[in-house]
Amino acid sequence: MTTPQLSLYNTLTRTREAFTPLDANNVRMYVCGPTVYDFAHIGNARPVIVFDLLFRLLRHVYGATHVTYARNITDVDDKINARALRDFPDLPLNEAIRRVTEKTEAQFLSDAKALGALDPTIQPRATDNIAEMQALIGSLIQRNHAYNAAGEVLFDVKSMPDYGQLSGRNLEDNLAGARIAVEAHKKNPADFVLWKQSAATEPGWDSPWGRGRPGWHIECSAMSERYLGQTFDIHGGGLDLIFPHHENEIAQSRCAHGTHAMANIWMHNGFLQVEGQKMSKSLGNFVTINQLLRTSKFGGRRWPGSVLRLAMLMTHYREPIDFSTRRLHEAESKLLKWQDFASDRTYRVASRDVFDRFVRILEDDLDTVGAFSYLDRVVKGEDERKGHRAAVNKILKFMGLPGAESKATKIARSLRTMDGLVATLKKSGWSDMFHDLSKGGRFRSGEIKPEAEIVGRLDRLVAAYAAARPKHLALPDDVLSELSLLETATLDPIEAAIAARLEALNNKDFAKADAIRNELSEQGISLMDYKDEQGQRATKWEMKR
Numbered sequence: 001m002t003t004p005q006l007s008l009y010n011t012l013t014r015t016r017e018a019f020t021p022l023d024a025n026n027v028r029m030y031v032c033g034p035t036v037y038d039f040a041h042i043g044n045a046r047p048v049i050v051f052d053l054l055f056r057l058l059r060h061v062y063g064a065t066h067v068t069y070a071r072n073i074t075d076v077d078d079k080i081n082a083r084a085l086r087d088f089p090d091l092p093l094n095e096a097i098r099r100v101t102e103k104t105e106a107q108f109l110s111d112a113k114a115l116g117a118l119d120p121t122i123q124p125r126a127t128d129n130i131a132e133m134q135a136l137i138g139s140l141i142q143r144n145h146a147y148n149a150a151g152e153v154l155f156d157v158k159s160m161p162d163y164g165q166l167s168g169r170n171l172e173d174n175l176a177g178a179r180i181a182v183e184a185h186k187k188n189p190a191d192f193v194l195w196k197q198s199a200a201t202e203p204g205w206d207s208p209w210g211r212g213r214p215g216w217h218i219e220c221s222a223m224s225e226r227y228l229g230q231t232f233d234i235h236g237g238g239l240d241l242i243f244p245h246h247e248n249e250i251a252q253s254r255c256a257h258g259t260h261a262m263a264n265i266w267m268h269n270g271f272l273q274v275e276g277q278k279m280s281k282s283l284g285n286f287v288t289i290n291q292l293l294r295t296s297k298f299g300g301r302r303w304p305g306s307v308l309r310l311a312m313l314m315t316h317y318r319e320p321i322d323f324s325t326r327r328l329h330e331a332e333s334k335l336l337k338w339q340d341f342a343s344d345r346t347y348r349v350a351s352r353d354v355f356d357r358f359v360r361i362l363e364d365d366l367d368t369v370g371a372f373s374y375l376d377r378v379v380k381g382e383d384e385r386k387g388h389r390a391a392v393n394k395i396l397k398f399m400g401l402p403g404a405e406s407k408a409t410k411i412a413r414s415l416r417t418m419d420g421l422v423a424t425l426k427k428s429g430w431s432d433m434f435h436d437l438s439k440g441g442r443f444r445s446g447e448i449k450p451e452a453e454i455v456g457r458l459d460r461l462v463a464a465y466a467a468a469r470p471k472h473l474a475l476p477d478d479v480l481s482e483l484s485l486l487e488t489a490t491l492d493p494i495e496a497a498i499a500a501r502l503e504a505l506n507n508k509d510f511a512k513a514d515a516i517r518n519e520l521s522e523q524g525i526s527l528m529d530y531k532d533e534q535g536q537r538a539t540k541w542e543m544k545r
């Protein structure tokens with residue numbers, strides 16, 4: 001093992017610190033996970049990816065079995081109740097809640113996997129830790145840090161002299177700045193809920209303070225204590241969690257245990273915006289991870305999880321990201337270049353130098369930008385005899401990105417793509433299709449080419465394909481690179497299916513139309529028929545939520 005040189009920026013001290021674990025045999029990290037009421041969006045993907053990278057780095061430095069990473073699932077929350085009532089009004093509430101949380105959790109886990117994230121060591125659910133939360137609340141009351149008022153147990157912020165250290169807010173700021181509604185039952189407007197009583201129509205657990213449910217912050221204090229101990233090494237999440245969530249986690253944990261720290265290092269990822277604007281449903285720029293991976297809602301095509309992962313890591317984790325199709329294209333071509341370099345290797349042994357140097361750069365507060373520019377230099381100035389290609393392969397795998405492809409895999413992939421492409425083209429009469437695409441501006445490669453040129457290029461490709469396919473030969477390189485362009489140029493598969501269904505409807509082939517609707521429905525896409533301005537039948541689609 002090389003001497004660890006890991007340094008991390010600590011929000012608590014606002015400096016970069018050399019990282020020294022409390023116990024090098026068990027390095028402990030907690031990251032706030034999703035509230036499972038809705039599909040995770042691409043902003044939520046950022047902490048998943050960033051802290052997965054840190055997990056990988058810690059495992060590399062301290063040994064894979066010496067790191068414990070806990071990421072919780074928040075499955076009790078008023079947003080979940082609201083969603084359950086909306087989506088399953090006819091079911092008993094608990095059953096409805098279970099439907100919402102199970103489905104959303106499964107979706108989140110599959111999203112995280114597609115993003116190349118390792119499973120955290122532990123993924124505790126809030127609802128499995130209610131007793132632990134109650135114990136914590138009990139000890140806060142006993143130590144005079146909490147009180148019971150108007151059916152709520154509240155944390156008394158005045159009882160903690162150094163409340164506000166993480167966010168740098170003091171109680172006076174809170175009073176002056178934040179519009180915290182003055183609620184008569186609170187001793188101080190900044191006091192926050194630890195436990196609140198539930199109406200019969202709300203989920204609840206019996207407790208010394210009546211049948212009720214926990215506040216959000218207490219969940220993480222209880223779960224981190226149970227799985228990582230009263231004080232642990234690293235606590236992470238997005239920037240928006242600094243206040244109030246993390247501030248209040250610290251207050252609860254430290255006051256309940258009488259400790260000086262809940263976690264030694266507090267890390268926060270920067271925010272992600274989409275094309276210059278905050279993501280929001282009303283602006284129509286709200287993109288879920290699922291949509292990006294499995295539909296063509298963003299940039300007109302699907303994107304592999306690895307491309308999203310790299311697109312995220314191309315910016316330092318503390319910087320804001322302005323997300324765009326361009327960024328995804330850039331990530332994709334970078335990744336293909338690295339993969340190609342790694343694939344062509346003759347030496348199997350990876351250069352220790354190259355790998356170690358890459359890791360050293362990352363150890364500087366996860367400097368992915370510096371590390372990738374080093375990788376680019378290695379790829380440019382290759383020195384095969386020293387095992388640079390094998391090292392790049394090792395680096396890609398270490399980063400959770402796809403590594404080298406064998407020739408056979410590469411050929412199989414290109415032929416599969418070509419098969420699909422040719423099938424689509426045959427189905428739709430391809431010169432018409434390209435005419436359409438160029439006219440309607442739906443050519444997906446980023447620029448609209450004149451029709452004749454595209455058709456010419458396509459002709460060459462199809463000829464190359466026809467020559468290579470029966471013999472399972474590799475396609476020439478220029479054909480391959482055209483192919484990757486064309487991959488992005490094929491018709492949006494959802495739009496194509498919708499067009500086929502409309503055609504079937506117009507031909508009164510209702511069985512076929514229903515079959516298409518059902519197939520889309522299985523992919524989580526629901527269709528809505530309407531009449532357009534000309535009174536023609538048209539169809540809109542959306543992801544089922």
Ligand code: AMP
Pocket residue numbers: 032033034035042043044045046047237238239240241269270271272273279
């Ligand atoms: P939430 O489910 O809203 O609590 O968010 C889950 C995680 O995603 C938290 O760590 C948030 O800080 C993080 N997060 C939410 N929105 C964004 C965004 N736009 N950019 C980066 N991180 C985000």
Ligand code: ZN
Pocket residue numbers: 031032033220245249
């Ligand atoms: Zn939390």
